[in-house]
Amino acid sequence: MSTPATSHVDPLFVPIFGESIELLRKVLLTKDAQPFVVAGSGTLGWDMMVNLIERDDEVLVVNTGYFGDHFGECLEVYGAKVTHLRAPIGSRPSLEDLEQVLTGKKYKMVTVTHVDTSTGVLADIKGVAKVVKSISPETIVVVDGVCSVGSEEIRFDEWNIDVVITASQKALGVPPGLGIVVTSQHAMQIFKSRKTPVASYYSNWNKWLPIMNAYEARKPAYFATPAVQLIYALHTSLKQITAQSMDSRFEQHHQVSQKFKNAITELGLKQLAVSDEVAANGMTAIWLPDGVQVSDIVPSLAAKGVQIAGGLHKECAAKYFRIGHMGISVTEPQRGHIDKVIESLATTLKELKSKA
Amino acid sequence: MSTPATSHVDPLFVPIFGESIELLRKVLLTKDAQPFVVAGSGTLGWDMMVNLIERDDEVLVVNTGYFGDHFGECLEVYGAKVTHLRAPIGSRPSLEDLEQVLTGKKYKMVTVTHVDTSTGVLADIKGVAKVVKSISPETIVVVDGVCSVGSEEIRFDEWNIDVVITASQKALGVPPGLGIVVTSQHAMQIFKSRKTPVASYYSNWNKWLPIMNAYEARKPAYFATPAVQLIYALHTSLKQITAQSMDSRFEQHHQVSQKFKNAITELGLKQLAVSDEVAANGMTAIWLPDGVQVSDIVPSLAAKGVQIAGGLHKECAAKYFRIGHMGISVTEPQRGHIDKVIESLATTLKELKSKA
Known part of the structure; x- marks a missing residue:
């Protein structure tokens, strides 16, 4: 640009x-x-x-x-x-x-x-x-x-x-x-x-x-x-x-999404999407664990250099957060974006739970 | 940006x-x-x-x-x-x-x-x-x-x-x-x-x-x-x-516009605007001299690093061209934009006339 x-x-x-x-x-x-x-x-x-x-x-x-x-x-x-x-x-x-x-x-x-x-x-x-x-x-x-x-x-x-x-x-x-x-x-x-x-x-x-x-x-x-x-x-x-086939781009996004969703499941977190079939490959919306607020998790991740978003659906906006995993974060794994987000999220949750 | x-x-x-x-x-x-x-x-x-x-x-x-x-x-x-x-x-x-x-x-x-x-x-x-x-x-x-x-x-x-x-x-x-x-x-x-x-x-x-x-x-x-x-x-x-007063910005644009319009008058060119009073301070629309086409003058100036525009008014688009003189070209005279445009225009007209 x-x-x-x-x-x-x-x-x-x-x-x-x-x-x-x-x-x-x-x-x-x-x-x-x-x-x-x-x-x-x-x-x-x-x-x-x-x-x-x-x-x-x-x-x-x-x-x-x-x-x-x-x-x-x-x-x-x-x-x-x-x-x-x-x-x-x-x-x-x-x-x-x-x-x-x-x-x-x-x-x-x-x-x-x-x-x-x-x-x-x-x-x-x-x-x-x-x-x-x-x-x-x-x-x-x-x-x-x-x-x-x-x-x-x-x-x-x-x-x-x-x-x-x-x-x-x-x-x-x-x-x-x-x-x-x-x-x-x-x-x-x-x-x-x-x-x-x-x-x-x-x-x-x-x-x-x-x-x-x-x-x-x-x-x-x-x-x-x-x-x-x-x-x-x-x-x-x-x-x-x-420059690559669209098929391979779709597959890359699917792989990374699976990896990310497995990681948040291991952290004990639950998605808004009720099944794998209905879950997007470019982002994940995640219910907040008990006692954790959007106003805690967003700045804590921001301090680690990770920008996430709060909820948006009018019926439950305060109860969940959203993380994107698309574009160069997926197609250029050497940037380490996905691993950084997973690690930072794990650390943030540990910090917030120890405070609670 | x-x-x-x-x-x-x-x-x-x-x-x-x-x-x-x-x-x-x-x-x-x-x-x-x-x-x-x-x-x-x-x-x-x-x-x-x-x-x-x-x-x-x-x-x-x-x-x-x-x-x-x-x-x-x-x-x-x-x-x-x-x-x-x-x-x-x-x-x-x-x-x-x-x-x-x-x-x-x-x-x-x-x-x-x-x-x-x-x-x-x-x-x-x-x-x-x-x-x-x-x-x-x-x-x-x-x-x-x-x-x-x-x-x-x-x-x-x-x-x-x-x-x-x-x-x-x-x-x-x-x-x-x-x-x-x-x-x-x-x-x-x-x-x-x-x-x-x-x-x-x-x-x-x-x-x-x-x-x-x-x-x-x-x-x-x-x-x-x-x-x-x-x-x-x-x-x-x-x-x-x-960072400066708007008054001084308006005055700068007026001064540069006068300078530019005087220069084109000296080159024997005529504006579309029928009098000083009705002429913009940030741009000038100029009738093409006899025998000169938009398709000659635009690329000739482009080759000198000066980007101008052809006509736009439906009744006479092919008969004139337009030059902007606003913003940093005016407020940062050290860039030499205005002098460069005037010089390039003079050279281009001389070249096109000698060809004709």
Whole structure:
């Protein structure tokens, strides 16, 4: 990212942006889906669903926590009628429940949070897409992959996914500031045949599509100034990610996740995720042991150089904490990140228990 | 910006964001206006006017080019009825014309592009605000300051401005990727008393106001992940800008602009701006001499290490070029930017003429 400030029409920058768009297809294992890379956050990716929603469209949110709730709220702003299919904290709605709901009513869109950052629960997006498409092939399957792209298995074309929303700052390993949306040609057709105008200016794909097409054709274009330095960083990271096969990247994340989860089990800790099957590979949400507070454990680990997060789910935020294990912490084991976190966590728990 | 990746809730980052919000008030010479700093571009600032617009609200755009046209288009997406008060290329609508239009109809909002980047025309925002407020004190005066904040005189409170929209990448001297909006308490009251819900999710101030308030109180909060590294860069730049008085900064930009404009006049070149009074201090738009093309002059200067831009106004884009002179190029004369640009331009013109 430490590149000199250059114009977004600079001949050096244009191919960087263009190639980043192409590389996103490789990361998501898709031939012809359309990437959008826009200055903003992951939340802006939700906002871009305004392009696929018209007033009174029915949407089903396969909900595993905080992010499902808020994605649904976003869609309602744009006129969608949102139904939530929920599950208890730490688990996910079953495919049988999904099938039943889909049989009862026709939905234009089904959304699913791949990894709910608030609980560390992993959705079965392959299964969800299969169920949806078998009952209603035209329904748009939207995956919120903010906390999953780059760390969890996603096979966009093979699994019949229509939209993946993500952001720069998680397993793509880039500082925050880019909202990224990748859209199937099926969804682009639905977008192009909408009957009412898109209810947003900044999120409007009619504005962004010519820009993405231009940069991919190695020509500059202007709607809003792109975040040049962040796109340089994205380009570097996407080159690193695609230097190995995505299969081997998925496997690395799985291995490290298993190692980490075994280690916390040995420390006597319990995950929010109720089983291995529903646990994310890029992060772990962990119940606090009795007598330990978020306000103790976070600073104690920070003092050891380890940054973790408190809880986020509104029903139990004070009762758990979250640790990420993704990106270079996984793919560059020589950094020793994972071992350091495990050791520091063990020491911190010992210290806090001896104080209690 | 080259700070290690930190979380947006990191105790080191929280005061950086909080102080940046406070420093923006100093730059704009306002005591109590409300800044919003959001991952996005300057265009997102336009989008945020959705907070002040309800369906069928009347808006007057004091139009000096490309950016007035598109700002108007953005407001129409959110239901505004937009009237454009236009002027020929290179000039600006007179205050007399403005007065006449305002006397004929009541407008909820008047927008004015402070510096239209497409033409280098400077609006008289002090005069515009004075005319608007004298006829209709409740009308919201919105200044598009993307190409003016940090290089042109703006006295937010004294001049009775309600909204200034800007972005990180111009005279604030930060890489692109932050949309910035500063809003008067008068406009915040109008926002708070609106009758219909805000028609946007990502741009909704009901979401962002608690975040800005929290960070200013040195507490973290979450709606969407902030662009942490860009905010570090913004903080550094705002500290540098406010280390001197804004008056002296305005004067420096005026001096350098005069020097630059005198130099191009001596080279036999003519500005788009029809008089000194309507010419921006942070940039100059210049008609191409006969026989010289944009496609000749841009690469010739690039080869000398000088990056300039072609035309942007749809009616005459191929006939002119634009040169920025703002920020550190002005306040740090030891860099020699301005002299280098003048010399390179003189050499390039000589080369191109000898070829012709």
